[in-house]
Amino acid sequence: MDVKKEKELREAEATAEKNFLRHSIEKFLNWGRVNSFWPASFGLACCAIEMASTGGARYCLARFGYEVFQASPRQADLMIVAGTLTRKMAPVARRVYDQMPEPKWAIAMGNCACSGGPFADSYAVVPGADSIIPIDVYIPGCPPRPEALIFGMLQLKQKIQNPSKVRLIKYGK
Numbered sequence: 001m002d003v004k005k006e007k008e009l010r011e012a013e014a015t016a017e018k019n020f021l022r023h024s025i026e027k028f029l030n031w032g033r034v035n036s037f038w039p040a041s042f043g044l045a046c047c048a049i050e051m052a053s054t055g056g057a058r059y060c061l062a063r064f065g066y067e068v069f070q071a072s073p074r075q076a077d078l079m080i081v082a083g084t085l086t087r088k089m090a091p092v093a094r095r096v097y098d099q100m101p102e103p104k105w106a107i108a109m110g111n112c113a114c115s116g117g118p119f120a121d122s123y124a125v126v127p128g129a130d131s132i133i134p135i136d137v138y139i140p141g142c143p144p145r146p147e148a149l150i151f152g153m154l155q156l157k158q159k160i161q162n163p164s165k166v167r168l169i170k171y172g173k
Contacts, residue, residue, distance in 0.1 A: 039069055040079045066078075074101065077100060082110060097133045107156065137152045
């Protein structure tokens, strides 16, 4: 990120903090967003089994307020791409993501969704879901444990609550 863009972002944040009403409303909306994710179930391979088990009694995603896995993208605000994304499924993934209302986020779950996994050299596999949709959080593993998905969702929560801190951490400042 160039210095000019960083300066503009800092000035915009300072202006937003001076405007008490706008700052308070934005803080309240972010609080509501991070405490009630509605993930779209988009399981493609073995990672989907681990994603489904996080909703079970043992791991209980409901304790964080993330219990409603939506079958329709029009009611979801979080897309979890769990598994191997093939070139045949890539347009479907993009269509599901485009149908989600704003604000929306995406998580890549598993090595295959993050970077293509062991199938990265294949002609039929997309080398990472980030080439199709913008990914906010990556969860590595083959398949990642349910605890990893919970940790990834908590990282997304932190990213939404503190966008300026996350941007500064991302660029090493």
